[in-house]
Amino acid sequence: SEDCTRVISSISYDGTNDCFIGFSSELINGLPVTNQFKTDSYSELETWFEEFDKSTHVNAHLIEPLLTKTSSLVHSRPYIISAYGTNNKVNSIDIFRKWIHIYNECKNRKINVVGFSSDCDPRYLKSNHPKIDHNLVKSDVCPRDRQNYSSCLKITSDDVLNLLNRRNTKATFVYLYILKLIILTYVKKDTDILTRLYYGWIIVFSYRMWWSSLRIEQNLSQVEKDNQFITKAAWFSSEINIHCLTSIIILVSSGHLPVYALNTYLFSSQACEATFRSARSLNGTFSSITNFSVYEFMNKIEKISILNKIKSTEESSVTTCSIKFPIHHKNRRDESSTATNTQNLTPITITDMEKIIIKTYQKAQIIMNELRLTETLKKNGLDDCKKLSSFVFKELNERSIVDYSFVDDDDIEESSDDEADDNNDNTSQSLDTDDESNENVLDNDDLDIHHIVTSKETFQGMKIYEQIDPSKKNHYFSIFINNKQKFIHKQTAARLLTKSENTLSSSRLSRVQQTHRQQ
Secondary structure, three states: OEEEEEOOOOOEEEOOOOEEEOEOOOEEOOEEOOOOOOOOOHHHHHHHHHHOOEOOEEEEEEEOOOOOOOOOOOOOOOEEEEEEEEOOOOOHHHHHHHHHHHHHHHHHOOOOOOOOOEOOOOOOOOOOOOHHHHOOOHHHOOOOOOOOHHHHHHHOOHHHHHHHOOHHHHHHHHHHHHHHHHHHHHOOOOOOHHHHHHHHHHHHHHHHHHHHHHHOOOOOOHHHHHHOOOOHHHHHHHHHHHHHHHHHHHHHHOOOOOHHHHOHHHOOOHHHHHHHHHHHOOOOOOOOOOOOOHHHHHHHHHHHHHHHHHHHHHHOOOOOOOOOOOOOHHHHHHHHHHHHOOOOOOOOOHHHHHHHHHHHHHHHHHHHHOOOHHHHHHHOOOOOHHHHHHHHHHHHHHHOOOOOOOOOHHHOOOOOOHHHHHHOOOOOOHHHHHHHHHHHHHOHHHOOOEEEOOOOOOOOOOOEEOOOOHHHHHHEEEEEEOOEEEEEEHHHHHHHHOOOOOOOOOOHHHHHHOOOOOO
16 A cells, blocks of 8 residues: 655754655656765755755555464554655656556565555535434535545435435435445445445446546536546546456455455555554654654654564464553454454356446446436447447547556656646656766765855854764765864754754644645
């Protein structure tokens, strides 16, 4: 799974690796350059502060193992494989190439990757009804907070859907009903696996009918069509998820994957979110600070990894003296219900799955017929499952610009689709800059000594010395202050070059919605 969270934009010096952490590194084939910001020149560090963005987010990758044998564990524990700072300017091809790299590296180590998980912002709709009927509050239907899952559950409750199941609110009803099917398919733990398959294909066919009816409409502009449909990310996610779920069922049924793989609700980016929450809570009771920089997060995940390893080992232990970690009462209740609802798959053939999918198409037709969309599709010869799917595939294939099925190492600078046009403003001439930086770092004889003129003679509280321990030479820059040679610690240099002290809200909602750019 992959996800990112906001961090405090600041530059810190890592003495262990002799490099600076906090800059947003360049991406080569979607992968950040390792130890890119490593230098012994104060002038080069000053140039980096002027030319490179600071990281506003930290991106983390976690792996959720599949249990292949009986264990006392309720479920496996995810662990962190990588994390790095980013300015959140990335395009689709970078993400694809990064996933391909992870897949190939795992394959070389004889690790089979079943799928990748990342988050996608859901959409919320407003509706006005008496609170006594639906038990909703204003924040439940407020579109500003797009990560409030508890409110999402409330607006898709049976009470709300019953209120909306009227002629003048059919569209809102259908929208929220499909949203409820998404929850039952991918989030709820007690949904039977074949029921997940059934609901998942209803979602996909409903979206295909909806999108196709807009696509063939001649009286609407492209902007109006886009505004009357869900986001592309949400739609593509529904397509990818159901095809992945179908593949997993086939692989489990044929014996290529363990039955544990059917617990699809475990495989999401929520493992990343849990890691971020753990990192924010590691400060203890003597500190109210809940945010961190990229460097601080790197230090925290080492502790989190150790704790997860101990937790996983102790939970699988059958001894009476094992360590018991405190569990929130809600999580304890969820895990106990999970243990009693282990997914089982009865023998199923491809023919049986095809019959289920045909039934889902017929159910989707009934749903969309409430909105009279099937009439439009029938007039244009799209009233058949195969014809509809072929039309959607053809339309999407014609609009595709980049062939993501093939990755060429010489095609690093290739532009991607139109959704990433605004994210590429800082990637030009990246290779030339990297080559020049490496030449400057390697050629120590040609380094320019930086000169600073100041009225101060003493530097109390700052790590600026006339002499240093030769064994720690790599931790200092050699500079001239008032024509006198001094040695300044690299962390001190980073603080001197920092123009503003950035802050981040402790509120999750404010942190997500924070619009001002950190300097």
